[in-house]
Amino acid sequence: MNSAVVSAVLRWYGSEARDLPWRRPGTTPWQIMISEFMLQQTPVARVLEPWQRWVDRWPVPAALAAEPSGEAVRAWGRLGYPRRALRLHRAAVAIDQDHDGEVPADLAALRALPGVGDYTAAAVAGFGFGQRHLVLDTNVRRVITRIGAGVQYPATSLSAAERALAETFLPRQAPRAARWAAASMELGAVVCTARSPRCDDCPVRSRCAWRAAGYPAWAGPPRLGQTYTGTDRQCRGAVLAVLRERDEPVPSEELATAWPDHDQFERALAGLLADGLISEGPAGYALPI
DNA sequence: CAGTCGTGGGG
DNA sequence: TCCCCAAGACT
Incomplete structure (x- = not known):
């Protein structure tokens, strides 16, 4: 029943997807892993330059593993959350030592790497190896919550119900599932955004439960604002x-x-x-x- | 589970 | 200006 939604989003993605460098053919799982670490809580626009510098300087995990962790921190620049740089360096060491220098294709092995949580493991397995996994980042969660549940924002924590909802969208075939992950993420990033969604440009606005319900405002507990200055x-x-x-x-x-x-x-x-x-x-x- | 962990751009 | 929040992970 959600196949129509998936098809429409995939079609939209085919014509409207941004040309992001880590999406280009030939991008290695390692390069994708670097992008996923950098994109954790950091907007695409700010990742573009550092990502290119990283893949040029450290084309394989062993290259990064051979350098001091401080070099990773330095090259991280102002991306924020610099512990990610440290974790990526440690992941490179683990890949070099325990996986013959190759990014593992196994989801559990990925998940065991430093800095790799449920999202990043699924993303690398999906985008890097074309596997079929639920890739539930903030964008995908918002998209399926709006379309499928008619609610403006996903809950703070991922529930079994939400996971089940996400499953109803996930295509059976691995390549299509991986593409759905990228497409639904893209839709959330550029159309079904958190604050000012561009519903007029949405390829599935006619099938959106949130729109059908008249865009009800978030009824759950208020979001805790992030303080920063002086912290x-x-x-x-x-x-x-x-x-x-x-x-x-x-x-x-x-x-x-x-x-x-x-x-x-x-x-x-x-x-x-x-x-x-x-x-x-x-x-x-x-x-x- | 809730708090912690950077930084910067857009509404 | 101020506020929100952005391809999360870890404790």
């Missing part, structure tokens, strides 16, 4: 930004000028050390070896 996260970011630009260790007193509140600076420093994002030596702090 430890901002402080950590400021500290790391300094170290990314330096090749030599930075003395503590100098590094402290990156943040006005000293207690918070110390707390951020301890956190960054604990995370392995920075290292401490006799001459000061630096990105890890």
